[in-house]
Amino acid sequence: MNVEIRKSDIEEAGRGLFSVKNFKPGDVVHTIARPAVAELDEARLQDSCAWCFHKGSSEFEREQAARLGLPEVHVDTKACTGCRKVRYCSKTCQSKAWKREHKHECKIISVPGRPDLPHGVRAAIKLLGRLKADPEGKDEALLDILQFKPAVDSKALEWIQLHQEKKWEDFNMLAFGAWKYCGEPDLGKIDSQSVTKAFFFNIICNTIALTSALDDISLGIGFDNIVCSANHSCDPNLIVFFNQPQLLLRALKPIKKGDELFIKYVDTSNPFSVRQAELNDQYLFSCRCPKCRKGATHAEDKLLKPADQLKPEFITLADNLVKRHEKQLHKFFVPATPAEAQRRVSAIQAEAFAVSGTTFDYQKGNDAASEDEIKDALKLCLNSGMWSYTRQPVPHLLRQLLVRYLSAGEVYRAWRIGAKKHFECSPALFPQPFYSDRVIDCWMMANVTKALCGNPSTREIYEETRKGGLDLQIVFLGFMLELHDNIDKSYGWESPFGKVVAEAYQQVMASVPMPVEKIREAVAETWPKLEAVAKNVDVLML
Numbered sequence: 046m047n048v049e050i051r052k053s054d055i056e057e058a059g060r061g062l063f064s065v066k067n068f069k070p071g072d073v074v075h076t077i078a079r080p081a082v083a084e085l086d087e088a089r090l091q092d093s094c095a096w097c098f099h100k101g102s103s104e105f106e107r108e109q110a111a112r113l114g115l116p117e118v119h120v121d122t123k124a125c126t127g128c129r130k131v132r133y134c135s136k137t138c139q140s141k142a143w144k145r146e147h148k149h150e151c152k153i154i155s156v157p158g159r160p161d162l163p164h165g166v167r168a169a170i171k172l173l174g175r176l177k178a179d180p181e182g183k184d185e186a187l188l189d190i191l192q193f194k195p196a197v198d199s200k201a202l203e204w205i206q207l208h209q210e211k212k213w214e215d216f217n218m219l220a221f222g223a224w225k226y227c228g229e230p231d232l233g234k235i236d237s238q239s240v241t242k243a244f245f246f247n248i249i250c251n252t253i254a255l256t257s258a259l260d261d262i263s264l265g266i267g268f269d270n271i272v273c274s275a276n277h278s279c280d281p282n283l284i285v286f287f288n289q290p291q292l293l294l295r296a297l298k299p300i301k302k303g304d305e306l307f308i309k310y311v312d313t314s315n316p317f318s319v320r321q322a323e324l325n326d327q328y329l330f331s332c333r334c335p336k337c338r339k340g341a342t343h344a345e346d347k348l349l350k351p352a353d354q355l356k357p358e359f360i361t362l363a364d365n366l367v368k369r370h371e372k373q374l375h376k377f378f379v380p381a382t383p384a385e386a387q388r389r390v391s392a393i394q395a396e397a398f399a400v401s402g403t404t405f406d407y408q409k410g411n412d413a414a415s416e417d418e419i420k421d422a423l424k425l426c427l428n429s430g431m432w433s434y435t436r437q438p439v440p441h442l443l444r445q446l447l448v449r450y451l452s453a454g455e456v457y458r459a460w461r462i463g464a465k466k467h468f469e470c471s472p473a474l475f476p477q478p479f480y481s482d483r484v485i486d487c488w489m490m491a492n493v494t495k496a497l498c499g500n501p502s503t504r505e506i507y508e509e510t511r512k513g514g515l516d517l518q519i520v521f522l523g524f525m526l527e528l529h530d531n532i533d534k535s536y537g538w539e540s541p542f543g544k545v546v547a548e549a550y551q552q553v554m555a556s557v558p559m560p561v562e563k564i565r566e567a568v569a570e571t572w573p574k575l576e577a578v579a580k581n582v583d584v585l586m587l
């Protein structure tokens with residue numbers, strides 16, 4: 046083992062994960078074959094494998110992939126004939142799931158008229174079933190789940206009760222429901238109701254977000270005894286890749302033997318107040334990582350101008366936004382003086398984040414925002430003269446707009462936003478080229494560029510760009526090469542994502558009558574031109 050668990054360096058944070066070796070950025074620090082607990086989101090129960098988390102595709106997704114000439118990356122899944130509530134992609138996955146956990150929930154979730162249960166409840170039901178089937182406590186990892194915060198620490202539970210009253214009530218009710226659904230089991234000396242509550246709280250407050258790299262969507266939640274021993278830092282030295290179903294932990298920075306290992310629980314590119322609010326609301330603790338102890342003093346917090354230099358034409362608008370976001374304003378606090386200016390800028394930030402989405406109130410991203418709402422939020426940030434393209438939520442909003450354009454089939458608009466994000470935002474937010482978000486964006490840009498090159502409806506754009514000195518075929522090859530160069534230090538070639546990229550890369554290289562060195566030379570020549578085009582894109586004019 047390259048890691049060990051002991052008391053954290055963060056005061057009152059309980060245990061932490063530590064390195065027992067030195068690592069360079071990109072090195073594999075640890076792997077887990079499958080998280081101890083993995084639960085699909087309710088929306089994914091209908092199309093994804095409940096064991097390995099491979100995603101099935103809808104008819105729309107298949108059609109869209111075929112229309113844009115993109116690779117078909119999804120699997121076929123079949124429903125469990127017992128409950129018809131969960132699906133598997135193979136007999137092997139089904140059999141592994143049955144033996145370990147599904148036998149404990151199959152009957153419970155199939156009761157006629159019972160709606161799909163939330164993932165935390167499903168997890169608690171299965172864990173309770175496993176505990177009941179193991180009266181001698183042979184499964185140490187199962188009992189160890191109870192040793193995590195907050196359940197193990199009465200102070201942490203009190204904190205939730207005091208600061209997150211609504212969640213405290215909801216969680217108690219859901220845990221009670223899980224216990225009732227299981228038939229209030231008799232566990233001898235163990236109080237089964239308390240243990241269900243402890244399982245539920247520890248899973249729901251310590252989840253690892255499980256996402257699909259291939260389509261950049263949320264799949265579900267995970268918990269693992271080793272990975273979840275790592276505390277959160279807003280400047281982490283470790284990154285977690287989810288390889289459906291493997292968890293791969295890599296060094297983000299140089300790590301020395303004895304260093305505490307930190308992962309991120311929330312998006313660290315957000316400003317201080319938003320990170321704190323997300324950790325408070327979703328993970329139910331206040332962050333005391335070394336970065337947060339210095340307050341809102343880092344690059345993510347900087348605005349282009351002091352708050353009192355807000356353009357005069359934005360003042361009335363900002364005053365109205367102060368009224369609209371009064372109750373939430375503290376979650377978007379921007380340190381500034383005087384108080385009036387500070388409240389105005391915080392309100393603009395609140396409005397823009399309300400469109401881009403936060404994890405507050407269990408909401409991830411705001412899928413409902415229209416193109417106009419996203420553009421209005423962008424205008425508010427950029428035209429007010431306070432926000433740069435690298436200051437959140439501007440990059441979030443750009444991504445949202447890009448996804449909107451892609452699903453509307455507006456490939457060229459999507460491509461221009463993607464290029465801007467690729468060159469202007471991502472390197473500033475995530476310096477490591479192998480960072481998950483950057484690799485996923487690169488795959489998306491390769492696919493969007495390919496669609497631009499091969500689609501008869503975009504032929505004109507292709508020709509025009511070529512006359513302007515930018516050959517989109519070379520741009521496509523450039524994104525494929527960048528992806529190729531970073532897979533090894535990110536998801537890895539053996540991952541489902543890596544395998545799809547490998548196949549696409551081989552096909553592309555086999556179809557180009559040039560050696561790779563020559564392609565690299567052509568890309569090196571094209572890249573500065575592409576960067577200049579990307580940086581010149583005015584997203585508000587699209």
Ligand SMILES: C[S@@+](CC[C@H](N)C(=O)[O-])C[C@H]1O[C@@H](n2cnc3c(N)ncnc32)[C@H](O)[C@@H]1O
Binds near residue numbers: 053330332
């Ligand atoms: C996934 S667990 C990590 C292991 C945990 N330290 C334990 O002993 O169970 C998350 C919990 O650790 C604590 N924690 C993690 N990161 C923290 C941080 N940056 N500041 C303060 N507490 C933190 C919080 O109590 C949080 O609920």
